[in-house]
Amino acid sequence: MNEHIDTLEPAILWRHFRTLCNIPRPSGHEAALVAQLIAWAESRGLSHDRDNFGNLRLRKPATVGHEQAPGIVLQGHLDMVAQAASGSAHDFTRDSLDTYLEDGWLKARGTTLGADNGLGVAAALAVLEDDELVHGPLEALFTLEEETSMGGALNLAEGWLEGRYLLNLDSEDRGQVYIGCAGGADINVSAAFATSSLREDEAALELTIGGLIGGHSGLDIHRGRGNANRLMSRALVELAEFSPRLVSWSGGTLRNALPREAQASLVLFDEHVSIARQRLAAFEAQIRDELRDTDPDVTLTLGRGNAESALSVTDSRQLIAVLDAAPYGVERMSAAVEGVVETSNNLGVVQLREGRFHLCALVRSLRDDAVIMMEQRIRGLFALIGATTVAENAYPGWKPVPEAALLARFCSLHETVTGRAPEIKVIHAGLECGILGAKYPALEMISFGPLIRGAHSPSERVEVESVGEFWQVLKGLITELAAPASV
Template sequence: MNAHLDQLAPQAVWQHFRTLCNTPRPSGHEAALVATLEAWAAARGIAHDRDAYGNLRLKKPASPGRESAPGIILQGHLDMVAQANADHPHDFTRDPIDTYVEDGWLRARGTTLGADNGLGVAAALAILGDDSLVHGPLEALFTLEEETSMGGALQLAEGWLEGQLLLNLDSEDRGEVYIGCAGGADVVVEAQLPTSALSADERHYRLALTGLRGGHSGIDIARGRGNANRLMMRVLRALAPSGARLIDYQGGTLRNALPREAFATLAMAAEELAAAQVCLATLEEELRAELAGVDEGLTLSLSATGDAAGEALTPTASHLLVDALHAAPCGVERMSTEVPGVVETSNNLGVVSLTSGRFRLCALVRSLRDSATRDMADRFSALFGLIGARTRVENAYPGWAPAPDSPLLERFKHLHRAQLGAEPAVKVIHAGLECGILGGKYPQLEMISFGPQILGAHSPDERVEIDSVDEFWQLLRGLVEDLAAADRKPPPAAGGGR
């Protein structure tokens, strides 16, 4: 499948990306891809091993005469975000990604594309397979479960990697290079809430909020897009005069993706339906106006299911849960005063569920300051403690402190100017690159991050600009060759640029 990818340039990169598209690899299901890459390496005499967690390393010795060059680690993650449109059935553990080209961009039909971080992995493999390349000692580190927990990086073996320079290939902006990133943590809230039987006049109604764009919960959180869980709480509060109470709820599927859809089953008296639908029509218009220009595709619907039995949250429990979720921090909390234009602290109400009175929330807090991450988690604990819920923090990871005077950065900037005639924008990203974790385990590493132009990551709108992949490849290949030079003093800074 995806044979058309073999016709794109650079062919070496796209052929590897085709393998990734054809090999299902959602987080936690990377084993088949690991085996495929090990077989590829073994067939080419490239050494490979894994650490105790299962992270994969491929090693290639230096070109003759370049043995004393600093070792380079090409780093990316094997897993991809598994997001599909509601009307597009797709089993990410079995089905390949179905790609197509449109107006110079590569997309996937109804699902995430997996360019994040599949193209970084493909480029690293292409480097290892390029026998014409003159290079120093090379390692490719491919981590697991980055998209769900950063588990591979957090559990990475210490004392395993040998290189001194790390090129993280998980960035998504053409013409930019990243030297720092936010840290973060998952905040999990759980409670068993009281329920009671439906009354004789109550019926089941299905409430749906759909049509939002979604996106990456770090990169896109400042774009003003809607969060389905946050907006659904506004809807439920507006329906409070109807006496509606929650039976079940599901909003969002991943804590690091802006939730695009939310669905609730309500218990409500049949005589309230007409007034509720009028309320929803007005609210839909209001929300579309608020989201105009960024996320105006929102739709609301309410319909009877035909059921009239079972239990729903008690009126008090339903009211308190909706109010707590409505008041919970969501979106940008603070912009950085040290890095202008960059979000300092944010929170994504990523996944909310309610089944048989069992409530669960998984939010992802990000911040350039670890103290702000801890404080946001404490606010969740204080808020949801008022309704008797328990809060815990999981998968916390540190940020990556910028090193603007890095010789590696100077090398990259010099190469960027030489190849593209422009100065790269040096950035700090409000997203969880693995560099912060890796730097904590290997403090001697110099690191930068760069990649091709990817838009809509973590959503079915994900797409990559095809021309930018060739540009990315030429930069990566050129940097590996440049760093193999015996004299690694950084070139002098040059004027000009953009």
């Protein structure tokens, strides 16, 4: 499947990406890909090992005469975000991706493409395969479960890696190099509510919000796109005077993706249904105007539902109120790095079923103390309704070191290869570099990659031409680092 990928250049890189497209690899389901990579490494005589968490390392000795060059760790994560368009029957645990080319971009039909971070992994494999490339000692580190928990990096064995430089291949902008990133934490909120049966004069309704673009909860958080969970809370606030009772809520599927859809079941008295429809029609017109430049296809529908029981009016009112008051989106722009978000929160997943409520939010910040402060605010807010809040999977940010020798050599090489100097950036996203740097403080690190847009959404795509440039820069840098640094 995906034979057309074999027509792309550089072929040595793209054929590995085709393998990644054909093998299902959502977070937590990387085993088949790991087995394939181990078999491939053994077929080429490359050594391999794994740490206790299951992260995979492949190694290749230096080119003869370059054994004393500093070692390089090529790093990427094997898993991909599993997001499908509404109505798609794609099973990310069983089905290959269905990719296609359009106007110079590679895309996937109805799903995420997995260019994040499949192209970084493919590039590392291509480096290991290229026997004409001059290089020092090479390690390729492939981590697991990056997209759901940073589990691979957080549990990476210490004292395992041997390289001096780490090239993280998980960035998504052409002509840019990243030297710092946000840290973050998952904020999980849970509560249980009593339910009671519907009265004869109550009607069950189903409220649905859809048509949103979604996107990456770090890279796209500042773009003003709609968040289905926040829009749902706003819609329910519009109905507050009718004393709705909540039955269920299902919004978003991943804490690191902007939620594109949400459904809520609710109960109203029969006499209020007609006016509620009018109120929601007006609200839909409002949000369509509000989001016309970012989410022009947003929709809000209200239909008949089915329910036997619902939360009380009081519990429903309070739950809706705290969800509507919860911090979301950009909290603060960085004063130190112009144009970069410092702190944000994504209301990623909201679930209410049979009285059991769960929220999974993802807080990101360039400041680790700001993550803690945001968690405290959320904890305090939801404590008002008796909910329990737990911060999990916290990971540190990556502090920029603009004077690093590796960065200087990369910038010089990039200008030589492309004819232009790279932009030096700090990213509001959770690269694994912060975690890896805490475990291996002597590592010098940079992150770069091809041009990817729409990551973490079914509109994900990669510019084919940028992959060729990325490959040339990567090869050139590896050869450059195999030679002694100029004095």
